[in-house]
Amino acid sequence: MVRNSHMLRGSLSKRGYMRWWHSFSGVQPGTGQTRTFFVEFFIINPAAGASRPILGQHPYFKKRGMKPSYVMIKAGVFPDEEGNGGRQFHAFYPVSALQATGSPLVMQIDDPKTGRFLYSEDRIAGSMEVTPREARHRSRMTDAGCMEWDIGVQKIVSCHTGRLGGKFSEAFRRLDSFWHGEGILSLFQGSVTVDGVPYEVTPESGHGYADKHWGRSMGKPWFQFACGKLVSNRTGQEARRCVVALNCLRPRFLLFPLRPRLMLQLTCQGEDFQFTRCKWETKETGKRFIWHVLAQNKDIVVKLSGSCAKKEMLNLQYEDPDGRKESQPLWAGGGGIGTLQLYRKTHGGRESIDTLKLSDSLCIYRSI
Numbered sequence: 594m595v596r597n598s599h600m601l602r603g604s605l606s607k608r609g610y611m612r613w614w615h616s617f618s619g620v621q622p623g624t625g626q627t628r629t630f631f632v633e634f635f636i637i638n639p640a641a642g643a644s645r646p647i648l649g650q651h652p653y654f655k656k657r658g659m660k661p662s663y664v665m666i667k668a669g670v671f672p673d674e675e676g677n678g679g680r681q682f683h684a685f686y687p688v689s690a691l692q693a694t695g696s697p698l699v700m701q702i703d704d705p706k707t708g709r710f711l712y713s714e715d716r717i718a719g720s721m722e723v724t725p726r727e728a729r730h731r732s733r734m735t736d737a738g739c740m741e742w743d744i745g746v747q748k749i750v751s752c753h754t755g756r757l758g759g760k761f762s763e764a765f766r767r768l769d770s771f772w773h774g775e776g777i778l779s780l781f782q783g784s785v786t787v788d789g790v791p792y793e794v795t796p797e798s799g800h801g802y803a804d805k806h807w808g809r810s811m812g813k814p815w816f817q818f819a820c821g822k823l824v825s826n827r828t829g830q831e832a833r834r835c836v837v838a839l840n841c842l843r844p845r846f847l848l849f850p851l852r853p854r855l856m857l858q859l860t861c862q863g864e865d866f867q868f869t870r871c872k873w874e875t876k877e878t879g880k881r882f883i884w885h886v887l888a889q890n891k892d893i894v895v896k897l898s899g900s901c902a903k904k905e906m907l908n909l910q911y912e913d914p915d916g917r918k919e920s921q922p923l924w925a926g927g928g929g930i931g932t933l934q935l936y937r938k939t940h941g942g943r944e945s946i947d948t949l950k951l952s953d954s955l956c957i958y959r960s961i
Contacts, residue, residue, distance in 0.1 A: 601636060601639055601807065605807070605808070605809065606638070606639050606640035607638060607640045607641060608638060608660070608809055608914045608915070609637075609638065609807065609808060609809055609914055610635065610636065610637040610638070610806075610807065610808070610809075610811065610913070610914055611635070611636045611637075611805070611806070611807035612633055612634070612635045612636075612805065612806050612807070613633060613634045613635075613700075613712060613803070613804075613805050614631065614633045614802075614803065614804055614805070614806070615631065615632045615633065615717055615744075615746070615776075615779070615781075615801065615802070615803045616629060616630065616631040616801065616802050616803075616927060616955055617629070617630055617631075617744065617779070617781035617794055617798075617799055617801035617802070618630070618794070618798045618799025618800075618801075618927070618953070619784075619785050619792030619793055619794040619798055619799070620792060620793050620794075620795075620798045621790060621791070621792050621793075622791065622792075622793060626673075627798065627799065628670050628671070628673065628678070628787075628792060629670065629671045629799065629926075629927030629928070629953075630668070630669070630670050630671075630742070630785050630787075630792075630794075631667070631668065631669055631670075631671070631925075632666075632667070632668045632717050632719070632742060632744075633665075633666070633667040633668070634664070634665075634666060634700055634710075634712050635664070635665040635666075635667055635911070636663075636664050636665075636688065636691070637661050637662060637663060637665070637912075637914055638660050638661060638662040638914050639662065639688040640662075641659075641660050641661075641662040642662040642663075642687055642688035642689060643662065643687060644687055644689065645687055646662070646663035646664075646685040646686060646687055647659055647660070647661055647662040647663060648661060648663065648685065648732040648733065649661030649732075649912045649915075649916030649917075650731060650732035650734065650912055650916070650918065651730075651732035652732075654916075655916070659916075660914065660915060660916050661912055661914070661916050662687075662688060663685045663686060663687060663688065664685070664686045664687070664688055664690065664691050664702065665683055665684070665685050665686075666683070666684045666686075666702070666710050666719060666721060667681060667682070667683055667909075668681075668682050668719070668721060668740045668742065669681035669682055669736075669740065669907070670740075670787055671905065671906070671907055671925070671926050671927045671928070672904060672905050672906065672907060672926070673905070674902075674905060674928065675904070676902075676904030676905060679906075679907040680736045680738055680740075680787070680907075681735065681736055681907060681909065681910060682721055682723050682735055682736060682738060682739070682740055683723070683733055683734060683735035683910075684707060684710075684721045684723075685733070686702055686704070690702050690704070697713070697714045698712070698713065698714060699711075699712070699713045699714075700712040700713075707720075707721060707722075708720050708721075714746070714748065714775075715745060715746050715747065716743075716744065716745055716746060717742065717744050717746060718742060718743040718744070719741070719742060720739070720740070720741035720742070721739065721740060721741075722738075722739035723735050723736065723737050723738060723739070724737060725737045734910035734911070734912070734918075735910070738787070738788050739786075739787070739788060739789075740785070740786065740787050740788075741785070741786045742783065742784070742785045742786075743783045743784055744781050744782065744783035744784075744785070744794055745781065745782045745783055746776065746779055746780075746781055746801070746803065747779060747780040747781075747782075747796075748775055748776030748778075748779045748803060749776070749778045749779060749780060749834065750776070750777050750778035750834070750836050750860045750865075751774060751775050751776065751777065752773070752774030752777045752804075752838055752856075752858040752867075753773070753774075768808060768842055768843060768844055769808055769809060769810035769812065769843040769850065770806055770807070770808035770809070770810055770811060770812045770842070770843065771806065771807050771808050772804065772805070772806055772840045772842065772856070773804065773805045774803075774804040774805075774838055774840070774858070775803055775804065775805060776801070776802065776803030776804070777802060777803075777804065777819055777821075777836050777838040777858065777860075778800065778801075778802070778821045778834070778836035778860070779801035779802060779803045780796040780801060781794050781795075781796070781799075781801040782794055782795055782796060799822075799953060800820070800821030800822050800836075800953060801821070802819050802821065802838075802955050804838075804840075809914060810843070810913060810914075811911060811913050811919070812841065812843060812959070813843075813919060813921065813959060813961060814841055814853060814958075814959055814960055814961045815841060815923055815957060815958060815959040816839070816840070816841035816853075816855070816873075816875070816884070816957070816958055816959075817838075817839065817840050817841070817955065817956070817957040817958070818837075818838070818839050818884060818886075818897075818899050818929065818931075818954060818955070818956055818957075819836070819837065819838040819839070819954060819955040820836065820837050820838075820899075820929065820931070820951040820952070820953070820954035820955070821835070821836040821953075822951065822952050822953045822954075823835045823836075823837070823933065823949040823950065823951055824949065824950045824952075825947050825948075825949055826947060826948040826949070826950065827947045827948075832861060832862075832949060833862075834860070834861075834862070834863065835860065835861045835862070835949070836858075836859075836860050837857070837858070837859045837860075837895075837897065837933060837951070838857070838858050839855055839856065839857040839858075839871070839886065839888075839897075840855070840856055841853050841854070841855055842854050842855070842856055854869065854871065855868075855869075855871035855873055855886065855888070856868070856869055856871070857871055857886065857888045857895065857897075859893075859895060859933075859935070866890065866892075866893050866895075867890070868888035868889060868890050868893075868895065870888065870889055870890065871886055871887065871888040872886070872887045872888075873885060873886040873887070875958070875960070877960075880902060880903055880904070881900045881901065881902050881903060882900060882901050882903065882906075882924065882956065882958050883898075883899075883900040884897070884898070884899050884900065884931075884958075885897070885898050886898075886899075889938075891938070892937065892938055893935065893936065893937060893938065894935075894936040894937075894938060894943055895933060895934070895935055895936075896933070896934040896936075897931060897932075897933050897934075898931050898932050899929055899930065899931030899932075899951060899954060899956070900929065900930060900931060901924075901926045901928060901929040901930075901954070901956035901958075902926070902928060903924070905926045905927075905928040906924040906925055906926035906956070907924070907925055907926065908922040908923060908924060908925075909923045909924075909925050909957075911923065919959065921959050921960055921961075922959065923957065923958075923959045924956075924957070924958050924959065925955075925956065925957040925958075926955075926956050927953065927954070927955055927956075928953065928954075928956075929951070929952075929953070929954030929955065929956040930951060930952050930954065931950075931951040931954065932948060932949065932950055932951060933948070933949040933951060934948050934949075935947050935948070935949065
């Protein structure tokens with residue numbers, strides 16, 4: 594849990610960001626409709642803070658060359674299978690409004706007007722309402738509407754990135770952005786209400802995901818794929834406590850960016866397989882994003898093919914620590930599908946272990 598704590602220190606406190614992400618599914622009582630939701634705590638340039646949020650896209654702050662500094666609560670819902678209903682809501686607070694502990698991490702904002710936001714290792718809660726007038730301000734990067742949530746969290750499987758996410762890498766700026774998957778397989782239970790429509794969240798309603806990113810740059814390219822719903826072709830049953838998660842890292846040598854690389858973790862039956870030797874290619878069609886990944890270590894080979902329909906994805910809105918918005922959209926959705934072929938290396942080549950069918954996968958993607 595140490596790497597999941599609040600870690601914006603030194604130069605990163607003046608030019609850096611940190612984001613804690615959660616995504617999970619809920620079912621609407623009566624209709625049985627399932628939707629995928631997300632909740633995030635986002636902190637940027639805390640040392641540049643003031644008594645009010647500094648929004649980097651606002652003309653007043655832009656004109657004065659002021660970098661963004663705030664705590665942003667992001668919450669929303671991905672589009673459904675028909676491409677409808679995708680929303681993201683933002684609430685901004687000065688960094689001074691945040692109350693935070695170390696490890697285990699607890700973050701809390703109490704506002705007499707807007708209510709209370711809570712993040713801890715086992716619970717997230719809050720409510721927000723964005724008026725149409727507020728949503729018209731492009732600096733807020735938000736839709737209009739309201740959302741309320743109170744969710745218990747149980748993190749089942751973690752992905753520890755080892756030296757890639759350690760203090761040495763941070764000190765020497767070996768990566769533009771760091772990643773830690775504290776809950777790449779998580780169970781969520783509670784309730785969500787969006788614009789007055791209630792949803793029940795249970796461990797059975799969907800496979801949840803929680804992670805953290807931090808650094809100076811928000812990743813370009815950005816490539817994440819995670820799935821906790823894998824069905825075995827060999828048994829015909831869902832593989833219990835099985836999850837695959839991958840993330841794109843952008844290493845540096847001194848001040849020079851190097852070729853992006855992937856880190857992938859596959860956890861099955863309590864055993865973790867980590868891969869940093871990965872080859873991948875991406876393809877964009879008129880309707881889908883498609884990915885092919887080949888990962889291997891000394892014992893195991895993984896072939897992963899996945900895709901996500903564009904109409905089921907939402908363009909997540911952020912600004913970087915320098916106050917810039919990327920021209921390339923950051924697409925995210927919770928309806929990814931795919932297959933994972935698993936092989937064991939032998940003296941004569943490869944031996945097939947299983948082929949797994951993936952569904953309800955988290956996909957986040959931005960091209961270079």
